[in-house]
Amino acid sequence: MTTFSRYTKTIFIDGTWQDAKSRRTLLVQNPATLEAITEVSHGDERDAEQAVRAARQAFSEWSGKTARERSQFLYAAYEKMKEQKEELAAILTSEQGKPLKEARAEIDSAASYFLWYAEEANRLYGEIIPSSNKHKRLMVIPQPIGVVAAITPWNFPASMITRKLAPALAAGCTVVLKPAPETPLTAYRIVKILEEAGLPPGVVNLVAGDAVSIGKCWMSHPDVRLITFTGSTEVGRLLMKGSADQVKKLSLELGGHAPVIVFEDADLDLAAELTLASKFRNCGQTCICANRVYVQQTVWDAFVKKLTAKVQQLSLGSGLDETTDIGPLINEEAVRKVQDHLDDAVQKGASVLYGGKRWEGAYPGYFFEPTVLANVTKEMKVMNEETFGPLLPLQPFADEMEVIRQANDTPYGLAAYIFTDSLHRAYRVMEKLEYGIVGINDVFPAVAEAPFGGVKQSGLGKEGGKEGIFEFVELKYVSMGIRSL
Numbered sequence: 149m150t151t152f153s154r155y156t157k158t159i160f161i162d163g164t165w166q167d168a169k170s171r172r173t174l175l176v177q178n179p180a181t182l183e184a185i186t187e188v189s190h191g192d193e194r195d196a197e198q199a200v201r202a203a204r205q206a207f208s209e210w211s212g213k214t215a216r217e218r219s220q221f222l223y224a225a226y227e228k229m230k231e232q233k234e235e236l237a238a239i240l241t242s243e244q245g246k247p248l249k250e251a252r253a254e255i256d257s258a259a260s261y262f263l264w265y266a267e268e269a270n271r272l273y274g275e276i277i278p279s280s281n282k283h284k285r286l287m288v289i290p291q292p293i294g295v296v297a298a299i300t301p302w303n304f305p306a307s308m309i310t311r312k313l314a315p316a317l318a319a320g321c322t323v324v325l326k327p328a329p330e331t332p333l334t335a336y337r338i339v340k341i342l343e344e345a346g347l348p349p350g351v352v353n354l355v356a357g358d359a360v361s362i363g364k365c366w367m368s369h370p371d372v373r374l375i376t377f378t379g380s381t382e383v384g385r386l387l388m389k390g391s392a393d394q395v396k397k398l399s400l401e402l403g404g405h406a407p408v409i410v411f412e413d414a415d416l417d418l419a420a421e422l423t424l425a426s427k428f429r430n431c432g433q434t435c436i437c438a439n440r441v442y443v444q445q446t447v448w449d450a451f452v453k454k455l456t457a458k459v460q461q462l463s464l465g466s467g468l469d470e471t472t473d474i475g476p477l478i479n480e481e482a483v484r485k486v487q488d489h490l491d492d493a494v495q496k497g498a499s500v501l502y503g504g505k506r507w508e509g510a511y512p513g514y515f516f517e518p519t520v521l522a523n524v525t526k527e528m529k530v531m532n533e534e535t536f537g538p539l540l541p542l543q544p545f546a547d548e549m550e551v552i553r554q555a556n557d558t559p560y561g562l563a564a565y566i567f568t569d570s571l572h573r574a575y576r577v578m579e580k581l582e583y584g585i586v587g588i589n590d591v592f593p594a595v596a597e598a599p600f601g602g603v604k605q606s607g608l609g610k611e612g613g614k615e616g617i618f619e620f621v622e623l624k625y626v627s628m629g630i631r632s633l
């Protein structure tokens with residue numbers, strides 16, 4: 149089990165670990181036990197500016213390497229991350245709270261992006277276009293966009309970083325990275341792993357610190373060509389506005405409000421099991437988790453009985469305890485949001501089928517009981533705003549067209565889920581759902597080989613898949629005049 153000293157340098161610029169220019173530090177605590185883990189460097193615009201200079205300086209050499217050389221680096225990073233999985237998972241759980249079994253799965257996922265883009269680095273093809281003019285030859289060549297600013301969230305502090313770093317490095321970009329203040333130690337260990345894999349100075353630069361000042365620096369810096377952000381829609385809007393003056397390219401992975409639709413022809417045991425798994429993974433703190441469940445009236449009683457029976461078997465506790473199914477929320481603000489959504493729903497007529505209050509257990513941290521609601525209505529906050537906690541509203545529906553309308557009635561468009569054993573119904577409904585990701589009898593769509601991303605106010609662009617690398621690339625079109633003999 150990794151232990152940290154009282155202070156950990158979490159600013160890494162041009163190959164050197166350093167203090168913040170301001171000498172400021174920030175405490176990192178365990179959200180389950182509230183114990184202090186360590187103080188970390190807390191940088192600002194001065195550190196952010198220095199990081200961009202280092203990344204700009206390193207760009208020519210890194211982008212000048214062959215695809216094979218960049219690929220080999222990413223393979224080495226993959227191998228080292230797999231070797232250090234247990235240590236990384238323990239660090240992740242200590243600062244973020246999720247159960248170790250989920251943290252291990254996240255490290256596997258994080259490493260898979262290094263593996264996938266080690267492979268894709270060698271497949272960033274251009275093309276020759278058949279010219280309509282015999283005196284011209286036309287081609288398109290992909291080129292790395294340049295210095296990339298990556299800003300990441302606390303809920304998946306490993307995979308949200310590698311989902312950006314891997315394609316950026318594969319394409320030949322250099323990176324300045326700001327992790328979430330709640331989870332800087334996972335970012336610290338990932339950069340340490342990259343160092344061990346042979347990271348050249350300036351290729352990846354880490355600046356843990358003040359989000360607003362660092363963000364302002366990178367939004368206004370002319371050498372930052374792309375901002376790739378994963379986080380709330382609210383912050384995504386700020387970054388869009390702040391990048392507009394320079395027309396910066398943006399890749400945005402934002403908030404969600406996933407509907408689950410359980411049809412009468414579904415496997416109800418599977419639907420109950422996967423709805424539970426989706427909702428309560430990471431204590432409900434995932435962008436693609438079930439936020440509302442629509443159950444066809446004819447199977448309401450059977451489904452609700454199965455779901456509530458399973459919820460009662462979930463055990464809460466510290467993520468470092470192997471028997472834990474649900475860990476803490478990330479902080480007190482997160483608990484207050486869950487309580488606010490619950491209070492609002494009950495005041496507007498919802499009934500609590502299970503749970504309904506903070507968990508008073510063996511740990512002093514930010515725990516909330518897994519909670520299931522019925523008699524919910526569209527007017528409730530929980531049916532419209534991302535709760536980001538263990539609160540699950542259930543609502544009956546009558547027919548297919550009505551539930552599709554209800555499912556689409558949101559500004560979000562990240563993920564949606566359908567449970568049915570009818571191929572015809574699955575295809576009909578999937579085509580009409582206004583979401584970037586649709587799960588059919590599945591609630592875990594995120595894999596490195598597929599393009600992950602939302603529509604509407606859930607984001608712009610894709611991460612993963614063959615598509616993900618193109619966020620970090622500019623396509624140059626070359627028109628060449630050829631003299632005939």
Ligand SMILES: NC(=O)c1ccc[n+]([C@@H]2O[C@H](COP(=O)([O-])OP(=O)(O)OC[C@H]3O[C@@H](n4cnc5c(N)ncnc54)[C@H](O)[C@@H]3O)[C@@H](O)[C@H]2O)c1
Nearest residue numbers: 300301302327328359360363379380383401402403404435
């Ligand atoms: N679509 C996805 O793939 C995806 C994945 C994970 C999380 N999320 C979303 O992220 C949110 C939860 O994560 P969070 O609480 O860390 O989100 P957040 O938006 O509060 O913070 C995300 C990152 O942005 C930084 N940040 C905050 N304000 C900023 C500013 N003004 N300028 C620059 N940076 C700023 C934070 O420090 C953090 O590093 C949820 O909405 C969740 O749905 C989306």
Ligand SMILES: O=C[C@H](O)CS(=O)(=O)O
Nearest residue numbers: 303304433434435436594
């Ligand atoms: O929180 C959002 C993450 O993208 C969840 S997942 O790791 O993609 O399932």
